[in-house]
Amino acid sequence: DGGITQSPKYLFRKEGQNVTLSCEQNLNHDAMYWYRQDPGQGLRLIYYSQIVNDFQKGDIAEGYSVSREKKESFPLTVTSAQKNPTAFYLCASSWDRGNQPQHFGDGTRLSIL
């Protein structure tokens, strides 16, 4: 069954700690995305990748980092530089960055301890 898998579902971060959110897709999509969702603010783009070994900053990349070493994987690291990390993080993928529908994972809810 094809889809996008995000893990963990819930994550807690201690002050000064880096945490990594996993995103895996078996849809054979080239493009992958990370969004942050806060109440009342919709989806804001953190990073995107159009192809393996390539990624670009979105609107709110500060305090985050990504890698795209494999087509199916696009992990997001929330670094200690991100001072307000509490949010719902959504990973998505699409065939390319053109006018293609995006398929979303179930999300990871990150909170500060």
Add this chain to the structure above:
Amino acid sequence: GQQVMQIPQYQHVQEGEDFTTYCNSSTTLSNIQWYKQRPGGHPVFLIQLVKSGEVKKQKRLTFQFGEAKKNSSLHITATQTTDVGTYFCAGQVNDMRFGAGTRLTVKP
């Protein structure tokens, strides 16, 4: 920069009433997509509009793309409790930008 504005932020209706959410862009869009996010869930793609003035229907849902390709609407006729959730538009110029969403609640 490119922005997509969506109104209203919230809408509470009685079951059977109609519902409309509107999406406006400051720039001409190449296409617009609509997504639905159920409470506790993730956004799910509903439809994409590409042509100026395009109208598409999915059962009780009607989607419109404005003539100038700067605005769009989603209209639900005779809402049901299964329609609850947040409806997002996403407009594309170079990049895709999501609106803030309209959260729909339906009273039985």
